[in-house]
Amino acid sequence: MSGTSLDGIDVALIRTDGEALVERGPSHTYGYDAAFQAMLKQAIADAADMTGRAARPGSLAYAERWITERHATAVRAYCRDKSISISDIDVIGFHGQTVVHRPEIKLTVQLGDGRELAKALGRPVIHDLRAADVAAGGQGAPLVPVYHRALAAGLPERPIAFVNIGGVANVTWIGRDGELLAFDTGPGNALINDWCKARTGADYDEGGTLAAQGKVDHAALAQLMGHPYFEEPPPKSLDRNSFAGLQLDHLSDADGAATLLRFTADSIRHAVEWLPEGPQRWIVCGGGRKNLALMAALEPGFETSEHAGFDGDSMEAEAWGYLAVRSLKGLPITFPGTTRAPEPMSGGVLAEP
Template sequence: MSGTSLDGIDVALLRTDGEGLVERGRSRTFPYDEGQRELLRRALTAAIAVTDRRDRRGILGEAEAALTHWHGEAVKSFCRAIDLSLAEVNIVGFHGQTMIHRPERRLTVQLGDGQELADMLRVPVAYDLRAADVAAGGQGAPLVPVYHRALAENLPKPIAFINIGGVANVTWVGRSGELVAFDTGPGNALIDDWMKAHTGKARDENGAMARRGRVDEATVAQFLGDSFFEKPGPKSLDRNSFAGISLEGLPLADGAATLVAVTARSIAASVVHMPEPPESWIVCGGGRHNAAIMDALTTWLPNVMPAEACGLNGDSMEAEAWAYLAVRSLRELPLTFPGTTGVEEAITGGVIAPPRAPRI
């Protein structure tokens, strides 16, 4: 899994049938260096003009080849570290890197060559898991809710999982396993971009800058006044959906604090689109490492806790989910549902790439 925050590649091992059996194994993050991030940023800029999801001209093709290679090396390194032979792996779930996500145009592009990765690892790879849903009129996101439901099997419900990556999203799991899911608003992306533009650093480490700042309430109101927040789910966002709102004139710390407030309050506001309030809110994704975000969430919501408080791993959860989805894709089980992406009926998805050379 490589998310919109551009932090790095998360690899996780899972033993599952894609349904109720979930045995979580080891996991590891392979952080991107600044050169890798810069290549992906350049590709993200170029992707703004993309109208055909197969377009890999110029920097897009360069980034896809590099990204695929990085993922292959990450998987190999992970397996060596835990003394696991790739011959023991049945399938790899490959998210790729989202370049553009415009479901209203039935367009979603994730860079990553699944066939090349399968050949590199000599293991079948499930990839391009969003495309079928978008083609069928769904939002193509979020895809993790069906895995959240599996993790919530023995937890008090209703329960909500908050994932804070570049974009934040929420999954509501009802008492009988009902699913409601949608993107809530910006996650880390705008905070990271603000810090990068003003300090050269990739993020606000632990929310230290935001905690020194004051929230500009007028700017928060401008963000939250967008019609997106009034719409019930399913709904989804591109990483740069709110990048046009100006923070001009705000000091560095105030800008960071304001963006934290936008992230937290948009998550809190999502409760109005749920059938009933959750008993607890489980936070996963990189955003839970930002103490300013966690403080803000606990101000606006009850019973907020990091995934680890439930015995889960908030860093590896999305990588685990992609392994789970890969098995569901292989078994042609549904990945998306009317309550998660707005697709008319539950559908499967993904492309299975078998390796073109036998295993060693």
């Protein structure tokens, strides 16, 4: 179960042994209303100066209670809608809402009370899946690569790459012998969404229509691509607001959207320079795959997860179920090549009902 975005909660059901067996079930997204999204944005702002994981300054304690309750409500609704008994669920993987991610100071905070969720639903919950990796000096992200590898087991191409375009974009590279390399490539949808909200009031650029009407400001794009992050070797990770404060006020609505869209596309393409071998196949998942202008900027060679036989909306939620099972079995969920962990590491905290 994933609530990593500000849009809503994705719930998905899978049957898995945490290794090769993956049977994907139904999924559903339960959207957040505007008031709840505003509360989450305030929580992120209130978390900006956090230095300890246990602190809950400003609105964070209030937000955490409501995030937990929203997830419990989503699971109940999902089970009702899909005619599933909650008692048949063996374990729930709970991500929570990231409000700060600063691995350079060994700090990552996801709001959501796993113990209260387990109590509310009467089922075991695995939560806090990033903390152990960050505490050991890893980046704590991305966590989905080991699930990408399980999905790729049914595909013949190697090397193969999965690109997830959420608020931040990241890539998983899977080598010929199953080797993993993963890292955040740069911005995903967050900058474009924030631009649209500020300029037009829309939550996002649906289909990339605004960007398609504009022209890229190449001087601004060069400045954006000059960010020192792009010269850091992977594995590496970003916070949603790592590129906040960009000065594009001189651009029109459409030109700003076009420039930010190209920034996302170029930073994803730039990631190829860090890969040991060029992928034979690129599979795009996450909300960014629905942005037609962005997909056009990435082509040729990039295909949507649906084209490859997967559900791009539910993949991250499925991954959290997969990771929860790996956590229960003590199997590694992060690796030196995915988070810069010192060794393959398990993680997560088990909350019993």
